[in-house]
Amino acid sequence: MSISRRNFLKLGAAGTAAAGLAGLAGCAPSAPAPSNELPATGTDDWLGTAPALSPDDCTQTIECEVLVVGSALAGSMAAYGAMRNGAAVTVIERNASPHIGGMTISFLNAQTQLEAGLPKYDPVETANAMFNLTQYRSDMRLNALWCERSGEVLDNLRTDFLEPYQQYYAPISLEGIFPDPSQEITSYISTGVAFSETDILTDFTHNIHQFLEDKGVETYYRTKAEVLVQDESGRVTGVVATNENGEPVYFKAAKGVIMCTGSFGGNEAMMRRFYPEHFAEWALANNAYEAYMGEDPVTDTEMDDGLGHRMLCWAGAEMEEICSWASWQTTGWRSFPYLLVNSKGERFMNECTSLLTSAHIVADQPGHDGVIWQIIPTNDFEMPSSFGYDRAMAAEMFKIEENEHYEADSIAELAEMIGLDPDTLTATVERYNELCSAGADTDYMKAARYLDPIDDGPFQAWKMQYLFYCTLSGVRCNDKLQVLDANHDPIPGLYAGGNTVGYRFGASYESLLHGGSNGLAATHGYLAGEAAALS
Incomplete structure (x- = not known):
């Protein structure tokens, strides 16, 4: 789509807001099956035990430079960031198709948005408002990264992907909706970009994966990551995953592994550990994550089981204590x-x-x-x-x-x-x-x-x-989206994006940014890919 002021204005402020709200070869199994089952209740044993799988158990090794675990928005953008910076990239996904999540993606001060007539926002004011709305619990450096780099990410997408692949996109205006913003509970700024006139991110998700594959990114579906592999120094060198036949395969990553594995909302033990009792009871009974998968096949109904979070913690990371949703x-x-x-x-x-x-x-x-x-x-x-x-x-x-x-x-x-x-x-x-x-x-x-x-x-x-819908919490990361250990030191070769990254929100979603969770996921995922590729 060729963005223009005419395209931007044709729906009007309310219309654009509504549009934005309305996306192996076999390996002989010589090791026991993964043993990462968790108790149905209780909080003490939420972490479980890492499965006893290693590269030695696999007869097949698939090599790449950057391995991305998870194919939703953060994973797609991590693959894009790594590919754009010259790395050979592989993505593994436990389902049969890319994940679809959310409706809009938030960016700040992209040339694409400014050309459409949106205001240019002050990054300091924006970052401070984000910090206030997360009850001073977010990592301000992660907020700043979004403020500093998200506009560049959108403009790159426009040049590399959106225009060549005729992907619909429209910056959304929220200007003038509220006669007196000082009387409103919620503050909004016009940072959201819609990628469909009527749907969630279905088309965007499918199209960006086609773009990535056209650029040489290899994707393995129905492939479930089981455990991160670390060498004697503690550096992460890859992942042992099981393919659709249950056979273990070693994905060896020369530069790094980026974990973009989403929510842990379907894991009862984790929900009870990281949320208040009544909230956990309600969330477990009303988990509607799959509502955002569109018509694509959901082959793994436990996809939001927190396995990615536990893999990170088995490798030495720590979960944040106060989790958002x-x-x-x-x-x-x-x-x-x-x-x-x-x-x-x-x-x-x-x-x-x-x-x-x-x-x-x-x-x-x-x-x-x-x-x-x-x-x-x-x-x-x-x-x-x-x-x-x-x-x-x-x-x-x-x-x-x-x-x-x-x-x-x-x-x-x-x-x-x-x-x-x-x-x-x-x-x-x-x-x-x-x-x-x-x-x-x-x-x-x-x-x-x-x-x-x-x-x-x-x-x-x-x-x-x-x-x-989902949890929005995870492990501590630095400004390169490297995963940190208990001493706040980087775990070499390990990165994260999306809902595996902690300290982005407070106790709940904040609504200043239109499509804020997706905006952070897209930008942080891209930067994780960039950092891994340039490591």
Whole structure:
């Protein structure tokens, strides 16, 4: 696609925001099968034991300079960074196809974005805002790397891949969505780039893998990394993996191994170790990671089992103690801040809080099931979106009418229909209406422009289900994305990208950057590949 101001402006601010939100030969097995099974419950034994596999167990060795483990966004970009810097690259992926994740990718001050009319942001201000929104827990050097290099990465992609492969891309404007940003809970800046008009990163993922393979990158699917190989000095020299026949193969990497293995959200022991009890219970019961795989085959249903994290720790790395996450919701009027109530019929939060960052609030409600209810009047008031949708767009994009909802002539009747206490819900609505009439939410400080009394029936209740998507935490890395040991020294030959990299977020996703997790994954993955290639 040839980007132009016309292409950028044709959807408008809300439209572009919505578009962005809407991707071996055999080897004789002479060693025992991998023995990295974990207990179903408990926290003490989350690490498990490394499988007893070594290069000596393999009759086949596949050599490369840089080996990338994992083919999602971070892995793709790591392969790109290594290939672009002259390395011979191999990618191994335990599934039958590349992973697809997220909807937009965040970059800062790329020429591509500036040409489209987006503002040029101050890197210091941006990095400081990122640090603030991660509760001062992120590694500021990792933030700075994104600020310093992400624009260059996008411009390189545009020249090398996006234009030659006719890959759709459109910088997204969030300018002017909020009349008074000082009254909003969440801060946004226009850093996101959409790579589809209607879909997640499906096309981007497929196309970039085709580009990489055209440039000589070798990819082995249905190939599961099992253990990192280290020499006597502790340097990582490769990976022993099992192919689709369960046969061990040694992937020998002369320059380095980059671990881009994603989430550990499907690992019960790790979830219970690194998250509070109620959050872990909710996340394990509502893990929807595979929802983002599109129509590609998912051959390994335990792909977010944290094996990559454990491989890193077996090699000497340390997990961060406070782990972050990303969540989503599949039902209800997302990003329209109507009154929310829990299973007791009580209001419990400022409804403008981003769905990406509020799962811990919802998971901590009675029942810990992630289910809450939107209570909506049917008058003529147009509730503004807290992200920039209009109602017609949201209704079409999210197929709103297919979501579970109920309607009644009274609040008490509505409460009966959804299993809530009528007196409690009635009292909650009366209190909410008082605040709306006063024009000031002194209970939860919701901005006045979102305050509409629920005083015009029939009344509606829309079920909202929060889902867990992935963990966003991992091991400590330096500014070259080298993995560090307990003494904060680099483990030679070992790098990481994406959701195996720790200290990027605080206790949850932060929403300043549109597509921020993907933005960090893309930039850090690229820089890991660059560093490995130039080592």
